[in-house]
Amino acid sequence: MNTPRYPRRLTATAATATMAAALLIPAIPAAADAGATARPAHSGSCDLVDSTISATSTVDAERTSQFAEYGNSGAGWTGGDSTYSLVLEDGRQAWFFSDTFLGPVDADLGRPLSTPFLNNSIVLDSGGELSTVTGGTPEAPASIIGPTAEGNWHWLGDPELNKKGDVQVPLLQFERFGTGMWDWGWSANRLATLDGTTLELESITELPSEVGINWGSYTLSEGNTTYVYGINDIDGVRSAFVARVNGGDLTKRWKFWDGERWAPNEADAVPVASYVANEFSVEPYRDGYLMVTQDTSELFSTRIVAQVSCSPTGPFTVAAELYRTPETGAFGSYGNPNVFTYNAHEHPEDRDGDTLLVTYNVNSFVPDDLYDDVTIYRPRFVSVELTVTP
Numbered sequence: 583m584n585t586p587r588y589p590r591r592l593t594a595t596a597a598t599a600t601m602a603a604a605l606l607i608p609a610i611p612a613a614a615d616a617g618a619t620a621r622p623a624h625s626g627s628c629d630l631v632d633s634t635i636s637a638t639s640t641v642d643a644e645r646t647s648q649f650a651e652y653g654n655s656g657a658g659w660t661g662g663d664s665t666y667s668l669v670l671e672d673g674r675q676a677w678f679f680s681d682t683f684l685g686p687v688d689a690d691l692g693r694p695l696s697t698p699f700l701n702n703s704i705v706l707d708s709g710g711e712l713s714t715v716t717g718g719t720p721e722a723p724a725s726i727i728g729p730t731a732e733g734n735w736h737w738l739g740d741p742e743l744n745k746k747g748d749v750q751v752p753l754l755q756f757e758r759f760g761t762g763m764w765d766w767g768w769s770a771n772r773l774a775t776l777d778g779t780t781l782e783l784e785s786i787t788e789l790p791s792e793v794g795i796n797w798g799s800y801t802l803s804e805g806n807t808t809y810v811y812g813i814n815d816i817d818g819v820r821s822a823f824v825a826r827v828n829g830g831d832l833t834k835r836w837k838f839w840d841g842e843r844w845a846p847n848e849a850d851a852v853p854v855a856s857y858v859a860n861e862f863s864v865e866p867y868r869d870g871y872l873m874v875t876q877d878t879s880e881l882f883s884t885r886i887v888a889q890v891s892c893s894p895t896g897p898f899t900v901a902a903e904l905y906r907t908p909e910t911g912a913f914g915s916y917g918n919p920n921v922f923t924y925n926a927h928e929h930p931e932d933r934d935g936d937t938l939l940v941t942y943n944v945n946s947f948v949p950d951d952l953y954d955d956v957t958i959y960r961p962r963f964v965s966v967e968l969t970v971t972p
Contacts, residue, residue: 627892628868628869628870628892629868629869629870629972630867630868630869630870630871630872630890630892630970631870631890631891631892631899631901632972633868633901633970633971633972634970634971635888635890635901635902635968635969635970635971636902636968636969636971637888637902637903637904637905637966637967637968637969638966638967638969639904639905639940639964639965639966639967640964640965641962641963641964641965642939642963642964642965645939645963646962646963648707648710648712649705649712649960649961649963650957650960652705652712653687653956653957653960654687654691654956655685655687656685656686656687657685657714658684658685658705658712658713658714659679659682659683659684659703659705659712659714660683660684660685660687660693660697660956661682661683661952661956661958661959661960662679662680662681662682662683662703662959662960662961663679663680663681663924663925663943663945663959663961664678664679664680664737664738664861664925664943665677665678665679665925665927665941665942665943665961666678666738666739666740666741666861666927667929667931667932668741668742668743668749668931669931670743670747670749670778670779671743671747671778671779672779674706674707674708675706675707675931676704676705676706676707676715676741676749676781677704677705677706677707678702678704678738678740678741678751679702679703679704679705679738680701680702680737680738681699681700681701681702681737682699682700682701682702682703682716682725683697683698683699683952683956683959684697684698684699684700684703684714684716684723685697687956691955691956691957692953692954692955692956693952693953693956694953695953697953698723700716700717700723700724700725701725701727701729701735701736701737702725702726702727702736702737702738703715703716703725703726704716704726704781706781715781717783726774726776726781726783727751727753727774727783727786730755732757733757733758734755734756734757734769735755735756736753736754736755736756736772736774737753737754737756738751738752738753738754738798739751739752739753739754739797739798739799739800739801740752740798740799740800740801740861740863741801742801742803742808742830742832743778744775744830744831744832745829745830745831746778747778748775748776748777748778748784749775749776749777749778749781750773750774750775750776750831750832750833751773751774751775751776751798752771752772752773752789752797752798752801752810752832753771753772753773753774753786753789753798754768754771754796754798755768755769755770755771755772756768756769757769768794768796769791770788770789770791771788771789771790771791771795771796771797771798771812772786772787772788772789773786773787773788773789773832773833774786775787775833787833789832789836790825790836790838790848792848792849793814793848793849793851794814795812795813795814795823795848795851796812796813796814796860797810797811797812797825798810798811798812799811799812799813799822799858799860799861799862800861800862800863800864800927801832802864802865802894803830804866804894806828806829806830807826807827807828808826808827808830808832809824809825809826809864809894810824810825810826810827810832810836811823811824811825811862811864812824812825813858813859813860816853819856819857820856820857820858820859820860820878821853821854821855821856821857821858822853822854822855822856822858822862822873822896822898823838823839823851823852823853823854824838824839824851824854824894824895824896825837825838825839825848825851826838826839826844836848838850838851839851839852839854839895840852854891854895854896854897854898855873855875855889855891855896855897855898856879857877857878857879857900858873858875858876858878858889859875859876859878859924859925859926860924860925861925861926861927862874862875862876862925862926862927863875863927863928863929863930864894865928865930865933867890867968868970869892870890870891870892870893871890871891871892871893871894871898872888872889872890872928873888873889873890873891873898874886874887874888874904874926874927874928874938874940875887875889875926875927876923876924876925876926876942877900882910882911882922882923884906884907884908884910884923885903885905885906886903886904886905886906886907886926886940886942886964887900887901887902887903887904888900888901888902888903888904888968889901902968904940904964904966905926905940905964905966907923907926907942907944907962909921909922909923909944909958909962910922910923916955916958918946918951920946920947920948920951921944921945921946921951921958922944922945922946922947923942923943923944923945923962924942924943924945925942925943926940926941926942927940927941927942928940929941936967936968936969936970937965937966937967937968938965938966938967938968939963939964939965939966940963940964940965940966941961941962941963941964942961942962942964943961943962944958944959944960944961944962945958945959946958946959
């Protein structure tokens, strides 16, 4: 039986410590108004970083119901994480998931132990109708990007369209180094190119992987430039880095922000934001840039925050709390000390003025929980309305 690997991208030693800490952190129920924080401590060349930002956040009932009904039907995807999204050239919205459960679903909303488990999949939204894209066959579904000959698996980063309309997806490759539950870790960054219509895998190429940065946390295309964000731990602080590719093709030459200029060597990259999650988003907002991320300054934080900057290269500073996830811990909505939330980010194609669509993931340290209750391992959809006061 395949089971998810928890928690995502933690080392074996970190996993033991953080699992114990999860039992001690209660969830705080999500408030309708998450409130404002003080202004950032520094000024910049844009008004955004010197403004006060507040947020009013509510569950996006329509999107939540859409995915719940589809998942509960057992017709395809029944749960997953990462939850990146992209509008294809033909107008369909594609939702990209890493670890994925497929149907069936029992009448009591549990999963049979024999249910298929994949490392990546896509859910297509075609005018409100959802369908699942996998590799393999209907009788024997498989991950779209399958394992290597050595058994290494792939989780998906944030996808982008190239100039041909094909989908380029950064990949994080992981491998096992022992037989224990947590004996696995990141080994390389790669890039998958999918056909823009069928979403079938066309090719896999290598990406920079020399210094331990996990690239693909987010991609931002502006004009002829694509920025690629990644994460690495610096003295125990999960930090964001950024690279740049000209021409809209991630197979081309990358350059890395070294704090002053775009340098040719990955080793020159420096952090542009601190206490970010493995996955986050960076998008233009007002006259600056808005980062949405889960706060990692505390273990298993329920806080989703906004960081702001005048440039896609940062520096980013925390400007507001956007939402508190209600599911985490023994005092959370599941009443389960093993449940936690992670990897919040925005979906810019669904932004409406100052109102954002934000998702985050829910999981459990105990795999049996995900078989007992299919509703746990699914994204949550939140509508966040921002108010910016100069």
